[in-house]
Amino acid sequence: MELLTIGAFARAARLTARALRLYDETGLLAPAAVDPDSGYRFYAPAQVARARLIAGLRRVGMPLTEIKAVASLPPAEVAAAVAAYWQAETARTETRARQVALLLSDLSRGDTTMSEITMRYATRCETGAVRDTNQDATFASADVLAVADGGGGPAGAAASAAAVGALSGSASLATLAATIDEIDRAWRGKAITTLTAIVRQGAQLALVHIGDTRAYLLRAGELSQLTHDHTWVQQQVDHGRLAATEAAAHPQRALLVRALGGGPQPVEADLALRTALPGDRYLLCSDGLSAVVGRTALHTTLTGNTDPDAAAQALLDLAFEAGAPDNIACVVADVVTA
Structure with missing residues (x-):
């Protein structure tokens, strides 16, 4: 199997080399091989799909810890996991919006007792x-x-x-x-x-x-x-x-x-x-x-x-x-x- 350099793999996956290093350091996407002398990373073409999935999950705001679990699921379960994540995020956002509205309402009244x-x-x-x-x-x-x-x-x-x-x-x-x-x-x-x-x-x-x-x-x-x-x-x-x-x-x-x-x-x-x-x-x-x-x-x-x-x-x-x-x-x- 012919391996890709980190630069070639980054272009194929439409990612940056910096992002790939982050994914490696956090255990999301380890390279297929690492040169023992130079430390240079090499990737297998089959890893492109996983790299693109990780990037997509990052774009929707999923934390790295959750991405690690979701990206390891069978393909048929990934969509359901993403839908569940987004449903939870939507609920959290609505809750925070209500909290912010209450906070700003309190703040707008000011404080006359200890001004x-x-x-x-x-x-x-x-x-x-x-x-x-x-x-x-x-x-x-x-x-x-x-x-x-x-x-x-x-x-x-x-x-x-x-x-x-x-x-x-x-x-x-x-x-x-x-x-x-x-x-x-x-x-x-x-x-x-x-x-x-x-x-x-x-x-x-x-x-x-x-x-x-x-x-x-x-x-x-x-x-x-x-x-x-x-x-x-x-x-x-x-x-x-x-x-x-x-x-x-x-x-x-x-x-x-x-x-x-x-x-x-x-x-x-x-x-x-x-x-x-x-x-x-x-x-x-x-x-x-x-x-x-x-x-x-x-x-x-x-x-x-x-x-x-x-x-x-x-x-x-x-x-x-x-x-x-x-x-x-x-x-x-x-x-x-x-």
């Missing part, structure tokens, strides 16, 4: 010790806190800047979901970016999150992670396939399953409504900080520095002490009485 609060904040955004360019971006004001982490080549920096810029320029609780959709559409097929942001109206906070940037809350001495990473590794942990300790050092820990601009279908961001209390401290950060500085160190630093600027600088210093292998972005913000 006399504001935010004191500080930001840091550094290239780090290893990377040549910085694709992270931050923004902070009394009403908006945002951190984004771009990817997908040089355009990633522009995508992250555009994401925080869209919120900084026209952030509105009533139009927050629409703003996120606009960012997603604008960068679809060009670059991807994660985004974690807080938009304030009075004492009400809307937290929006997509990707692996994070938000933490320090309240009454307790540090809580408010966001859930949208990564392949986190999915494995959620399904019991990986332990949290294994995930922290996994080679695919940065592989995203959701990001703005990351797919042919509109992306779903996590939206949550919170109430701000004086004394709260929020930390928003990219994985350039959270991946190298542990939770205990985050807690100690946030509790040990009363000024947001001092806390942000101390966190940055910790990332550099850990080698700063990635870009580092963080926002530290305190809720205070006006």
